[in-house]
Structure formats: structure tokens, C-alpha cells
Amino acid sequence: MADEAEMDIGQGEAKSVVSTEPQPGELVKRHRISTRLWHWTNAIAIIVLLMSGLSIFNAHPRLYWGSYGANPDTPWLEIGGEGTRGYLQIGETQITTTGVLGRWREPDGDTSTRAFPSWATIPGYYSLAMGRLWHFFFAWIFVLSGLAYWAWSFGNRHVQRDLTPKRKELSLKHIWHDISQHARLRFPTGAAALNYNILQKLSYLIVLFVLLPLIVLTGLTMSPTMDAAWPWLLDLFGGRQSARSIHFIVAFLIGVFIVVHLVMVVLAGPFNEIRSMITGKFRLPKEREPKLAPPETPAEETA
Amino acid sequence: MAIITTRRKLIAGLGSSVLLAGCDSWSRSDRVKNILSSAEGLTMRAQRLVTDRNALAREFTMDDLSPSFRANGSRTADTAAGVDYQALLANNFADYRLEVDGLVSRPLSLSLADLRAMPSRTQITRHDCVEGWSAIGQWTGTPLSRVLDLAGLRDSANYIVFHCADTYGSQDRPYYESIDLVDAFHPQTILAYDMNGGAVPERHGAPIRARIERQLGYKHAKFVMRLEAVDSLDEIYGGKGGYWEDNGDYAWYAGV
Numbered sequence: 001m002a003d004e005a006e007m008d009i010g011q012g013e014a015k016s017v018v019s020t021e022p023q024p025g026e027l028v029k030r031h032r033i034s035t036r037l038w039h040w041t042n043a044i045a046i047i048v049l050l051m052s053g054l055s056i057f058n059a060h061p062r063l064y065w066g067s068y069g070a071n072p073d074t075p076w077l078e079i080g081g082e083g084t085r086g087y088l089q090i091g092e093t094q095i096t097t098t099g100v101l102g103r104w105r106e107p108d109g110d111t112s113t114r115a116f117p118s119w120a121t122i123p124g125y126y127s128l129a130m131g132r133l134w135h136f137f138f139a140w141i142f143v144l145s146g147l148a149y150w151a152w153s154f155g156n157r158h159v160q161r162d163l164t165p166k167r168k169e170l171s172l173k174h175i176w177h178d179i180s181q182h183a184r185l186r187f188p189t190g191a192a193a194l195n196y197n198i199l200q201k202l203s204y205l206i207v208l209f210v211l212l213p214l215i216v217l218t219g220l221t222m223s224p225t226m227d228a229a230w231p232w233l234l235d236l237f238g239g240r241q242s243a244r245s246i247h248f249i250v251a252f253l254i255g256v257f258i259v260v261h262l263v264m265v266v267l268a269g270p271f272n273e274i275r276s277m278i279t280g281k282f283r284l285p286k287e288r289e290p291k292l293a294p295p296e297t298p299a300e301e302t303a
Numbered sequence: 304m305a306i307i308t309t310r311r312k313l314i315a316g317l318g319s320s321v322l323l324a325g326c327d328s329w330s331r332s333d334r335v336k337n338i339l340s341s342a343e344g345l346t347m348r349a350q351r352l353v354t355d356r357n358a359l360a361r362e363f364t365m366d367d368l369s370p371s372f373r374a375n376g377s378r379t380a381d382t383a384a385g386v387d388y389q390a391l392l393a394n395n396f397a398d399y400r401l402e403v404d405g406l407v408s409r410p411l412s413l414s415l416a417d418l419r420a421m422p423s424r425t426q427i428t429r430h431d432c433v434e435g436w437s438a439i440g441q442w443t444g445t446p447l448s449r450v451l452d453l454a455g456l457r458d459s460a461n462y463i464v465f466h467c468a469d470t471y472g473s474q475d476r477p478y479y480e481s482i483d484l485v486d487a488f489h490p491q492t493i494l495a496y497d498m499n500g501g502a503v504p505e506r507h508g509a510p511i512r513a514r515i516e517r518q519l520g521y522k523h524a525k526f527v528m529r530l531e532a533v534d535s536l537d538e539i540y541g542g543k544g545g546y547w548e549d550n551g552d553y554a555w556y557a558g559v
Contacts, residue, residue: 048326060435067363067429070436072371123330128434129552130330133339136559140342224431225517225558229354231361240429240437 022284024190030282032158038149039277045142046254048134051122053251054115055131061102061115063248067239076245081113143216150208162196163205169198187268189285207257211250218247336552347556351485360491360516363427368499369438372430374506376478377525380468383477384528388468396510401450401494405464405532408455415496415510421445421453424493432520433553442514444495448488450530456484460532463487464539465513465524471546480524481536481544481555482515491516494527519557521547 022028031039062075069075078089079101086102088095099105104117107124118124122134153159168174178198181187188197196204220226221233221243237243265273269285276282329335380388391399396415403411425443447463467478486492495503495512503509508525515522522545536542541549548555 051326056435060432062436067367068369068437068439070369070373070432070438072373073369122326124327125330127330127552129547130336132433132554133336133342133552134326134330136346137339137342140345222431222435223350223559224360224429224519225350225354228358228360228517229350234361240431244435 021191022194024284024286027281027283028194029280030194030276031280032156033280034149034152034156035158036277036280038145038152041145042142042149045138045145046258048122048138049142050251050255051120052131052134052138053248055121055123055126056128056135057248058114058116058121058126058131059128063245064241065238065245066241067234069241069244077248079115086113139219146212146216159208163201163208165198165201169201174198185267186288187285189287191284193285194282203257203260207254211254211257215247215250215254218243218250222247340554343554343556346559350558354517356485357490358517360428363429363439365427365441367427367439368441372438372440372499372507373432373436374504375432375434375520377467377469377471378506380526381470382468383470384466384468386468386528388526391468392505392509399510401511401527402529403450403454403532404529406457406460406534407451407532408457409453411450411454413450418445418450418494418496418511421449424490425497426491426493426514426516428491428514428516430520430523433547433557441497441499442493442495442512443497444493444511444514446490447492447494447513447530448490450494451487451532454532456532459534460484461534462532462536462544464531464533464536464544465527466529466531467524468526468528472550476546476550477540478524478526478546479540480513480522480546481533481539482518482522486515486517489515489517517558521545521553522557 061079062069062071063077064073064075075089076091079097080087080089081103084098084103085096086098086100086104088097088101097103100117101115103111103113106112106118112118112126114126121131123130175198182199187193188195217233218237220230221237222240227234227240233243234240237246272283272285379392382388399415401411401413401418403413422445423443424446425441427439427441430438430440451463462481462483464481465479467480469478470476471478482492491514493514495514496510497503498507498512503512508523508527511527513522513524513527531539533539536544536555540546543549544555545553547553
């Protein structure tokens with residue numbers, strides 16, 4: 001059912017097959033079991049990895065470029081405490097972050113001068129060893145489930161059919177149109193909501209095939225044994241400390257993706273969206289109420 | 304909207320506090336620790352599978368040296384491993400002996416001159432601390448394989464234990480470390496007596512510091528006084544193969 005709809009929508013031929021097209025308000029199949037299983041496994045793994053990663057970062061809250069970098073060397077990013085103030089320094093720019101980074105209050109009221117506060121780390125108390133245990137256990141879950149999802153999603157053509165942009169979607173005009181629709185919080189309704197729009201496709205492709213591989217490879221580059229096994233990793237990222245910096249930046253970008261993703265879920269209707277990722281069933285959004293459409297918007301823009 | 308915000312806050316608040324409280328109490332539970340630690344064996348087997356036994360850590364040039372090599376852990380030593388380190392240091396290690404015993408055919412007692420007279424290896428490598436920082440230094444020393452061959456390692460030996468002269472932590476427990484024979488016979492595993500062109504400084508583990516180039520810094524034992532060949536680590540101190548392994552939940556296999 002979903003497949004039929006996906007084939008028919010967006011081709012400009014919707015009128016001829018209107019009888020088979022799912023109608024707004026109808027409950028339809030949305031996400032495959034492979035996508036749903038991976039989504040939640042990966043969501044847990046990523047959250048534990050991000051938070052335990054911050055625990056590990058707290059052991060040495062400085063980032064460098066190149067092969068080496070330690071306390072006597074100059075970092076490009078540092079989170080620290082000075083006097084009664086916490087700060088984030090990037091290059092020459094220093095921002096006061098007291099209360100959040102570098103100097104903050106622990107749940108029991110004591111002041112801590114660790115970089116990231118306890119609510120952001122796993123474990124919530126400082127333990128590099130435990131942070132590493134959580135990180136490497138969930139790294140295996142993340143990598144193995146990610147590889148399985150990759151293989152499965154190429155195999156069942158989810159990537160090729162649902163995520164790969166069509167040629168006409170890649171025109172700047174189309175992308176700009178999608179951005180302006182998003183900016184006005186005008187999301188596709190009816191059967192059109194079954195297809196990923198170009199911004200979703202590009203975001204998911206970038207996460208799946210750029211950010212996730214990058215974070216795994218830069219993670220491996222921090223391993224002295226992997227550097228002996230695969231020395232090309234060091235050349236690819238410009239040294240172990242550069243790899244550590246890139247690992248942190250990519251983790252930040254994944255965090256940004258998660259925030260945007262959650263905001264979009266809330267804006268698009270959290271119950272329907274979350275249900276579709278649990279049961280697979282999605283209720284097609286109804287046409288927008290007229291009052292939501294700005295009067296000057298031409299009618300044909302409504303997809 | 305208000306309902307959504309409240310629901311979101313409720314879910315987020317509940318979710319994060321349950322997660323955090325859960326992770327903290329789990330982090331203190333031995334059963335959870337054991338489950339999480341099970342990944343260490345997987346990591347070690349996977350890394351050994353893709354890494355040639357003799358694959359070398361990258362070697363650098365003199366131009367790549369860290370301008371200042373950070374010292375970490377013990378900066379000096381005392382009387383662990385049955386020696387008077389300060390007396391040895393005062394005498395410039397003229398009375399130093401490296402004891403080699405355990406499961407060997409010929410126990411050895413080697414002076415620094417003995418070690419320096421043996422074949423040596425010089426390597427400029429990157430030292431990676433478990434905390435995340437790295438420093439590049441030049442190390443010269445006797446390949447551990449040469450010493451083990453001289454002592455005649457018995458077939459029953461599975462691990463080499465490094466006994467150190469320093470103690471660590473508030474309870475002054477002796478520092479020690481251990482490696483298996485794959486790393487013991489690796490060409491870059493050396494008993495370093497020189498660093499950056501001079502004798503290994505006190506803060507870096509004089510007179511002998513182990514270099515285990517494919518593992519993290521805490522495996523590179525400083526102030527090495529004695530090598531012991533053993534079949535099992537169970538009976539050595541806390542039984543987990545090293546100071547940090549016994550006292551801090553750190554992994555014995557520190558290849559990552």
C-alpha cells in the first residue's frame with residue numbers, strides 16, 4: 001500500500017490513480033520493521049555514546065589539530081574554569097559559560113570545575129573508566145546495528161527508492177521552495193506526506209553516509225592498535241589529535257541533527273510521528289485549515 | 304501548544320532523569336560493569352584479527368617531536384618492588400638491576416650497562432594517554448624479545464608482568480602492568496633507557512620505561528625493576544593485570 005503510494009506521488013500523475021491513493025486522514029503503513037528496529041536501537045546507542053563521550057572528553061577538555069597535543073601545547077578548543085568563572089575558548093575567542101560548562105553546581109550543591117556538567121554525562125559522576133566502558137559497549141551496538149541497517153536498506157531498496165533525491169528535486173528552485181515551506185511550517189499533507197521531501201532526504205543521507213561513517217572512522221583513528229593496522233586512517237584525518245577533534249565536531253553535528261529532528265517531530269504532530277516509528281502506522285495529515293495559509297500564497301503551492 | 308510543551312517536558316524530564324539515575328546506579332553495579340566490560344574481549348579479538356602481529360605503530364621524525372613531553376602518573380618512585388629507588392637515583396642507577404624471573408629457564412639480573420650492551424632499537428612514536436592527549440617522543444632501548452630470549456621463556460608462560468618501583472594512589476599501592484606474548488615479542492616493545500637523546504628522565508620513569516606502542520599510556524610501565532613471566536594474572540596483586548585495572552575499572556587490553 002505504502003509502496004504504491006510512493007510510486008504514484010510526486011510524478012505529476014496523481015490524478016490518474018486517485019482512486020488507489022490513500023486519502024488524508026487514512027491510517028497507512030509508513031515505516032518498515034528494519035527502519036523501526038534500527039531507529040530505536042540506534043537512538044539508545046547514540047544517546048549513550050554522546051553522553052559517555054562527554055564523560056571521556058571531561059578527562060582532557062582540550063582539542064588540538066595534528067598528531068600530538070597535550071597540556072604544554074596550544075588547543076583550538078578548550079573548556080575550563082578560572083577563578084569563579086567557567087569558559088569555552090575557541091581560538092582566540094572566550095565565552096563565559098559559568099553554570100553550564102567549566103564551572104557548575106553538582107546536584108548535591110558542590111561546585112565542580114569539570115567541563116561538561118553531570119546532567120550531560122554518563123555516568124553523572126566523574127569516571128573516565130566507566131565512561132569508556134559505556135562508550136565502547138554501545139559503540140559495538142551502534143556499529144553492528146548500523147552496518148546491518150545499511151545492508152538491509154540497500155537490499156530492500158529503501159535507500160535507492162525513498163532516500164535518493166530525484167533529479168528535479170535537486171534543482172535550487174525546488175530546494176528553495178522546500179526551505180521556504182519549512183520556514184513557514186507548512187508541511188506536506190495527504191499522500192504527499194508519505195514521501196520524504198528533499199530536505200529530509202539530504203539530512204538523512206548526510207547523517208547515514210557522512211556523519212555516521214566519519215564518527216566511526218575518527219573513533220578508530222584514536223585507537224593506537226588501529227593506527228598500526230590501518231595507518232591510512234592517520235593520513236585521512238591528519239593525525240590522531242585531528243581525528244579526536246573531528247570526532248567531537250561530528251558528535252556535535254549529530255547532536256544538532258537530533259535536536260532539529262525532535263523539533264520537527266513535535267511540529268509535525270508527535271503522536272502520529274512517534275506511533276509511525278513504533279507501530280509503523282501513520283495517519284495521513286489532513287489538508288491545512290484555510291486560516292493557516294497566508295492569504296497571498298498561491299493555491300497551487302499546496303502540495 | 305501548552306499541553307504539548309508540558310507533555311514534552313514531562314517525557315524529556317522523566318526520560319533523562321530515569322536514564323541518568325539508571326546509568327549512575329548501573330555504573331556502580333558489578334553486574335552491569337561485567338556486561339559493559341564484555342566488549343573489551345570483543346574489541347581485543349576484533350583488533351587482533353585485523354592487525355598483523357608485527358604491524359608497527361607509526362614512526363615519526365625528529366621534526367615531529369612534541370616540544371614538551373607531558374609527564375603523567377608517578378613523577379618519582381619509592382620502595383615498591385623491594386628497592387630503594389631514591390638511593391638508586393642518587394647513585395645514577397649504577398646499582399640498578401633488572402630482575403627477570405618467573406617462568407624462565409635462566410633468571411637474569413641485568414645492569415643498565417648489560418642492557419645498553421645488547422642490541423637496541425630507536426623509535427619516534429606517539430604516546431597516547433587514556434585521557435585523550437598525545438605526545439611524540441624518541442625512545443631507545445633493548446627489545447623485550449631479546450631479554451626474554453636470553454632468559455629462555457618457558458612454554459607455560461603467557462604474560463610478562465612489569466613490577467615498578469613506584470606506588471600510586473592514596474593507599475600507596477605498587478604500580479605494575481602486564482602484557483601478553485603478542486605484545487611482548489612485538490618489534491617495537493622495548494625497555495627504553497633513552498628518551499629524546501638523553502637518559503630517560505626521572506619523571507618519565509628512569510632508568511627503564513616499557514614502551515608498548517600499540518596500547519595506551521598506562522600500559523607503558525615506568526621505573527621497571529623486575530620482569531616476571533607468568534601463566535596467569537590471577538595471583539598477581541588484584542588479579543586484573545595492572546594497577547589501573549585493579550583499582551580503577553580500566554581495561555587490561557588498552558588498544559583503544
